[in-house]
Amino acid sequence: MNKLIVILGPTASGKTDLAVFLAKKLKSEVVSADSRQIYKEMDIGTAKVTKKEMTGVPHYLIDIIPPNKTFTLAQYKIRTIKIIKDIQRRGKTPFLVGGTGLYIKAVVENLQIPKVAPNPALREKLEKKTNEELLKDLAKLDPQAAETIDRKNKRRLVRALEVCILSGKPFSALKIKGKPMFEVLQLGISVPRKTLYRRINQRVERQIKDGLIDEVKNLSRKYGWNLPSLSGIGYKEFKPYFEEKITLREAKKKLKQNTRQYARRQMTWFRKDKSIQWIKNAKEANRLIKKFLQQN
16 A cells, blocks of 8 residues: 555644655655645635745645635545545645644545535525534534534534435545555644643734734625634634724634634544654654655
8 A cells, every 4th residue: 555644633732843844854745634724715714835935846735725715624535535536646745734624534544435526505505503602503413423522613513414415324424444545644733732731822922913804804894794614713713803802812812722622623623543653853754754655
């Protein structure tokens, strides 16, 4: 089987810098596993990797769809596998890099995902509900999915319900592991909680400085606040600010808090996967990658 290296970890853990450093060393390429960085126009709020940060290393599945379009897990898996195989055909070992656990799991475990096409009418109806209402509905149809899903991610909640309703089967039961397609090395970046939280706080300050307020304003004016992609962290926190219900300082505080909570949820997800090898630095990553690539 052809080899694949996965670099994962919570938000602000340093995945991008490490992946670019390692990929450059191996003259390889990076495939993104980030469900937010797929959107065009959403750069600062998603902490999207910049051209400068890429330093010439090719990156895929970033900036591929407008914010008002849907992109299912099945679509992600199909496109990702195609890109990975193309990189491998060119004699390189690709890097799959990101913090969206379900994206990584879909590729690594070759999940057999139902190809349930989005239903605009149903989706519009579901999107009018609050996250709490959606979670309650999901718990009735699929208690297992309701237990494990990111309850703060409206897009994920809507999609899970959509699949349950349209397929007539529980969302959780439809994700069956398939035959592995690649020999995989999964490396997780381990960062002390205090350090991670400091980085998150610093990043929020940098995002504000880089023009996040204008980005949110432009997106909300162009697409409206009901857009599921604007219900994500980095955007939703500013809705009450623009409605003059809270101050900028309060919005920033909320963004920092929500990002820290998101990082905790990511780590809870990743810690369940015993195949992930946790590393603290590039030196440890290099050693494990070298060993992995030498294995027949």
